[in-house]
Every structure is written in structure tokens, then in C-alpha cells.
Amino acid sequence: MVANPRYLRLSPDDYLELERNATVRSEYEAGVAYLMAGASRPHTLIVGNFNGELRECFRSRPCESYTNDMKVWITAANSFYYPDIVAVCGERIFRDEREDVLLNPMVVVEVLSHSTERDDKGRKLRNYQLLPSLQSYVLIAQDEPFIQHYFRQADGRWGYESLQGVEEKLTLDAIGVVMNLSEIYLKVDFEEDNDFLAPD
Numbered sequence: 001m002v003a004n005p006r007y008l009r010l011s012p013d014d015y016l017e018l019e020r021n022a023t024v025r026s027e028y029e030a031g032v033a034y035l036m037a038g039a040s041r042p043h044t045l046i047v048g049n050f051n052g053e054l055r056e057c058f059r060s061r062p063c064e065s066y067t068n069d070m071k072v073w074i075t076a077a078n079s080f081y082y083p084d085i086v087a088v089c090g091e092r093i094f095r096d097e098r099e100d101v102l103l104n105p106m107v108v109v110e111v112l113s114h115s116t117e118r119d120d121k122g123r124k125l126r127n128y129q130l131l132p133s134l135q136s137y138v139l140i141a142q143d144e145p146f147i148q149h150y151f152r153q154a155d156g157r158w159g160y161e162s163l164q165g166v167e168e169k170l171t172l173d174a175i176g177v178v179m180n181l182s183e184i185y186l187k188v189d190f191e192e193d194n195d196f197l198a199p200d
Helices: 012-019 041-058 117-121 123-128
Strands: 026-029 032-035 063-067 071-074 079-081 085-089 107-111 136-140 146-152 158-164 169-172 177-180
Touching: 012 026, 012 032, 012 079, 041 063, 041 085, 041 107, 041 177, 071 123, 079 123, 117 123, 136 169
Parallel strands: 107 136
Antiparallel strands: 026 032, 026 079, 063 085, 071 079, 085 107, 136 146, 146 158, 169 177
């Protein structure tokens, strides 16, 4: 991530006020705002495919999913993030009446790139796991059919599974969804150079 000089050392409320009027998106972590990286074609396809599968599953159920523009606030980490996809079933709790900051996600999905992988597998993983509502954290590679799934077990500890190959299935028990990797990766060309650099 690249620090945004306009937003350095802001309170959460100040960040949110500025971010809602900004033309370029920034995430916020421990008092500092960071410019976000751009998205490649495979990244965009994967997000669309995954969210499309969720929408079909949620059509007649009290569940919703959001992409790209829905922020998640993690109080314990003093952080606002923009997940690639976030899903929740049942009651949806928002930070305020704008309903653009979700407080109780059940599933968070991030599509990895070379410029974001370290953060998504490191700090963000640890911070998202601080959310009591979160049941699954899904990391999707965009250069091969490979998914890493962290899930909360009955005893509250986090389990882990990896899925490799388009014949595999991803099961998200918390929201009652089973998804084929072949659908998640529909039309993705693994020969492409899939990474974008973060803005300067």
C-alpha cells in the first residue's frame, strides 16, 4: 500500500468524511490512509463471477453481498477496508445512516495480486479475524485456480483449507453456499499478466 499524503494521521471520522467525497479510494489503518491499487481484467472477472454466484444463491434468502464500494470497519484494529466482496445474512449493521460501512460481515473475499498479496495474507487476515461476526475469509489467486479459505470453527478457532484446480468446490457453511471453482474462474486467462501496481 502507498500512503496518501492528503490523509495522513486522521481520526476515523475525519477519514470517513474525506473518503466519502474523494475521487480516488483509500483504505484506513491505525490512523493512516493508503491509496488502493487498480484492478486487472482477471481480477474484475473473478469478482463478478463470485458475486454473481452469491446473488443467485441469495435470491430468495435474507442475505446480501456487496463489491468494491462497501467499506468494513474493524473497531479492534482501528481500520476501514474495502473488501473485493463482502456477504452477510440476516441483520445488517451499518456504522451510520449512509449504509456504506458494514460492521458485521460474515464472509470477506479478496482477490490476490502481487501488489496486495502480502497485506491480504498478513495484516488484513489478522485484523479481519478480530471481527466477531466473520466466519470465512477467502483469498483467491488470479493467476491460477487456487483458493485459500480461513474459516471459524465451532470452538472459535480458525481452520484452513486450500483448493486447487477448477474441479474443486468452495463451501461457505456460514451463508449456506457451495461454489464451483470453474464458475469463479469463468473466462479467466491464466496466461495474462494479471497484476497492477499501486498508484504513486
